[in-house]
Amino acid sequence: MSNTQPLLEVRNLRVEFPTRRGTLVALDDVSFEIQPGEVLGVVGESGAGKSMTGAAIIGLLEPPGRIAGGQILLNGRRIDNLPYKEMRTVRGREIGAIFQDPLTTLNPLYTVGRQLVETMTTHLPIGPGEARKKAIEWLELVGIPAAAQRIDSYPHEFSGGMRQRVVIALALCAEPKLIVADEPTTALDVSIQAQVIALLKTLAREKGTSMMLVTHDMGVIAETADRVAVMYAGRIAEIGAVRQVVKHPSHPYTIGLMGSIPPITHRLERMQQIEGSMPRLSAIPRGCAYNPRCPQVFARCREERPELTPAGETRASCWLYDAESEQQVLRAGAHA
Amino acid sequence: MPAFIISRVLQALPVMLAVALISFAMFAYVGDPVAIMLGQDYTQAQRDALIRDLGLDQPFFVQFGTFLLNAVQGEFGLSYRLSRPVIELIAERAPATLELALTAAFLALLVGVPMGIYTGLYRNSWLSRFFLTFSLIGVSLPTFLIGILLILCFSVWLGWLPSFGRGDTVQLGWWSTGFLTASGLKALILPSITLGLFQMTLIMRLVRAEMLEVLRTDYIKFARARGLTNRAVNFGHALKNTLVPVITITGLQLGAIIAFAIVTETVFQWPGMGLLFIQSVGAADIPVMAAYLILIAALFVTINLIVDLLYFAVDPRLRVGGAKGH
Structure with missing residues (x-):
């Protein structure tokens, strides 16, 4: 790794969920960093804590979940303990977020233009007129055809893939330095997934935006990420350059995970799988x-x-x- | 949009016809207006003459047909009890009821919606708990009891507000309003609180439930992730999404407020249509009762149409679906 200061640094992050039957530890001792311009893939099974890590970074853990220990630093500044009002100016402006399901992420009652304009006018020193111009530019940039007309359309008038493009525009329009993308393609058709990933990759490179890409699709990671963190039961099992983790995994879990990807070179009688299942949070x-x-x-x-x-x-x-x-x-x- | 309105009006016609039939049929067997109108002493000849005059010797469906024909022309006949045109009686009473009902509805919305938002946003604050407990009272206490308690408190003990009547009214054309005099406004306070309390608590609970539901959605989370201000998220994004069910219920409740003003009007001796209806029931005054019921039905139908139109204004998804559907 280079000597520059990392853009994002997560140190010994611990997230707890107090429940009636005692405290569940959803994330335990999670540490990693993301360099400027770097794409970090985060993989793991459902419930491993990948999305939770993203939610903790943008400060939107579902209550009663809370950060119980550790630090999150953005450009060396702690953001895990910021008051809500200050964190609001970090969200959108410094860290953009992309959610899983584009069908539910956009407010159905407002045009996409209005949602873009309000995001920009909230964070950038521009008026509504200029924001609207930029909104059209953003829609063009994310590949919405006839953006100047489509800006006044409502979310339901777009297809799923188009809506995810709008979501990407929304996440990027206030020019954040980091994007937390939580399974951005999981809810999309397979044929659309590649397009959306390619778009994300291109935009991130053009804008010099770092990205934390949460997914359970190793293919997406291998194609997009620079480094990858493999999570298991709320911890990081293995982290490293994506080529190394894919080609020469060290952790037995990663080895199992890579072994379970079916090869395209020859037919398998039976898919490889890891015996058993990931423990529940209450029984780690x-x-x-x-x-x-x-x-x-x-x-x-x-x-x-x-x-x-x-x-x-x-x-x-x-x-x-x-x-x-x-x-x-x-x-x-x-x-x- | 005009096509939609026309189709809804056409749909409303059978509804109105059914209400007319039911109300007419029900009241044809409710009592004997002839006996009430004649008093104690009468001859059989007098009785027969009156029955002929009223058209009560005709077969049921002929009577109903005549009634409908007249009703379409705004002619509901003479009141048996007061021997005056029904339409005149209702026009005289309608302003009192409508002013009371609108004030009550306005009050319910003005207080209920903010309380609902507050309890939805701050679920665990003590004020929210207080509002919720208070709303239980509003939902469970019967209207007449609330009215009587209010009279006891503010009229009998404190002597601040009048316990009955409308106070002084000002005549604006055929419309008599109590909004323009101090005594008219004072007289409005207790009845409108009594009438609106149930709706207020209902709206509060509805808004709260909808807010809780909407605040959990992805688009609210995403709005927060975009760094929008709390104000924009809560009021711009969340509240607007709760509006569709709130409009539905408020619309229906406005109809209910007008229809069920009967109880409140009786308690406060409010000179409105409800009081007229109760007095008419006592005298088996069929034309008044039938006209009142049809009027209420027409009100419900109109309010429902307005509610449907408001949906279009609020929810863009319906605009597309509606255009295709009609």
Whole structure:
């Protein structure tokens, strides 16, 4: 990594949900950073905490969820403990957000133009007239045909893919430096997904915007991201350059995940899959959360929780890559 | 849009016809107006003559047909009780009822909507809890009891407000208004609170439920993620999306307020259509009762049409669907 200050720095983030049956820890000790202009992919199964991480960054955790520990820094400034009013000026202006389902993200009662104009006039020192001109430019930029006419259309007059383009324009129109895109293509037709991803990628590069791209689609990550974080049960299992994580994964979970992508070169009798399922938040096992499913589990995994440590070309939270455990693994191997 | 209005008016016709038939049929068996009009002493010849005069010797459907023909021309016949044209009686009473009902509805909206917004936004504040408890009272106490309690408190104990009547009124053409005199306004306070309290709490609970629902939606979350101000999110985006159901219920409730003003008018001896109706029931005054019911039905139909038109104004999705549908 370069020596420049990271745009976003998440340090030991912990998110809790107080419930009647005790506190659930939804995110535990999550740390990563995003450099200016970088695209970080975040993958994992449903409930691994990917979307929650995004929500915590933009300060819109669903109550009663709350940040219980750690820090989030944007350009070196803490934003996790900002009062609502100050955080409002960060949202949209410094961090743009894209949500999963474009059919529900736009207010049905206002034209897309009005929604763009209000976003820009809220954050930028421009009047409604100029904002409208820019709104048309943005709609053209995200590939809405006949933007000058379509600006006065209502969301329901657009298709799903077009609406997601409008959402992208809304997220980018106040020129934020970071985009948090939460499964931006999951709700779209497969044929549209590639277009929307390509658009996001192009715009981010043109505008020099960093992006945190949350998805469970490894294909999207491999195509778009510079680095990737693999999440499991509220923690980061592995993080590293996307090529390394895809080609040479270190964490057994990542290895399993990559193994479950069907190859296109030959037919498989049966798809590879990881045995078992991710634990519920209320029943995360002691030690490494992955230990009940891990094919390489050993004693220490059931007792102690691993931290992210250098593992090959990437960083993984796995005891296999800890110097102390090597002896144990060897011994375990000898017994077998 | 004109096509839509015409089609709705055409749809309303059978409704009006059914109401006319039911009200006419119901009251044809309700009492014996002849006996009431004749008093104690009469001869059979007098009785027969009166029955002939009133057309009561005709078959039922002939009577109904005559009634309809006249009604279409705004002619509801003479009141059996007061021997005056029904339309005149109703025109005399309508301003009192309409002023009362509109004030009550206005009050209900003006207080109910902000209370609903507040309790929706600040679900756990003590003021919200107070409003909710208070609304339970409004929903569960019967109207006449509220009226009597208010009279007891503000007229009997405190002596601030009159307990009955409309106060002084000013004649504007055929419309008599109580809005222009101090005593007229004072007389309006207690009855309109009594009449509007239920609707107010209903609107409050409705707005609250809708706000809670809308605040959970993705587009509100996205509006926040875009960094819009709280004001823009809560009022510009959330409130507007709660309006469709609120308009529906308010519209229906406005009809209900006018129709059910009967109880309030009785408690406060308010000289409106409801009081006229009650007095007419006592005297089996069929023409007045029938005319009143038809008028109320016409009001409901009109209000529903207005409500439908308001939907179009609020929700752009209906504009497309409506244009295709009609």
